[in-house]
Amino acid sequence: MDVVLSVAGVSKVYASGQRALEPVNLDIRRGEIFALLGPNGAGKTTLISIICGIVTPSTGTVTVLGHDAQRDFRSARRAIGLVPQELSVDMFETVLATVKFSRRLFGRAPDNAYVEQVLRDLSLWDKRDAKIRELSGGMKRRVLIAKALSHEPDILFLDEPTVGVDVALRRDMWKLVHRLRAKGTTIILTTHYIEEAEEMADRVGVIDKGRIILVEDKAALMKKLGKRRMAITLQTPMAAVPSALEGWSVALDDEGKTLVYTFDSENEHIPILLAKLGELGIGYSDLETHKSSLEDIFVDLVERKDAA
């Protein structure tokens, strides 16, 4: 496994006494899209800020492409592009100058062709001579992304990338993320939108109250924890589940009008259950299956942890 970023034993207690992160261990693989998923205040921004050298950890170390993020700050930081949540640009500067300046800050030689490509990819090329303050909110967000990419980072952090973003920008952003990944860029995004992680990520880390409670390949996570449910609308409501269906994970819902069958991702038992209903003379008028989303899994995980 080619690790580009390693977080080892990183914790944070702010000066106010607020514990934002319990010791976190996390390795990020080259070229993956990793989603750090967690509710408000879970510690996502704190973790990213520590990785980017903006916040000092209370304990632990961060290694970026072999560089210690504190001792060798400049080299580590050069490998990272950060798209922050909040606007951090000079409003009176033009788009082109902002992006070129950002590239220079990281000690990169000028490369007009590269900068042009980045601006074109973000549909900003036509706006290159506009001052930032003249742009719409969505366009300003695009400038932040262009700025983060200006120095050709190996790792791109997107902190809550789609908060307050319209559908068009969201779509452009995801296209760009996939293109960057195809070129070998590693992408880490934080989000509390589960659909975002479900749509985009190769791997998902769930963080809650400063603790990483799970890190898993998305597909494996959905397979392992995903549940499916089939709602069978009965022709005649039932008062109780027939004893012949004992051992089946079924329950009545909707005042006995619906029989709900819950099963794991495999579904080979459905025909057997339906045949059984036929044998018992239980008629039905509709069948509907539902697959749990990452959201269901997430809520389940956090609730389970809270209950423990």
Ligand SMILES: Nc1ncnc2c1ncn2[C@@H]1O[C@H](COP(=O)(O)OP(=O)(O)OP(=O)(O)O)[C@@H](O)[C@H]1O
């Ligand atoms: N500079 C700070 N000083 C003191 N406490 C802070 C500071 N920054 C964050 N915190 C606290 O640390 C905890 C984690 O905050 P953090 O911003 O990392 O969470 P988050 O997961 O990014 O949340 P959100 O989704 O709301 O951005 C919160 O309780 C927050 O109030």
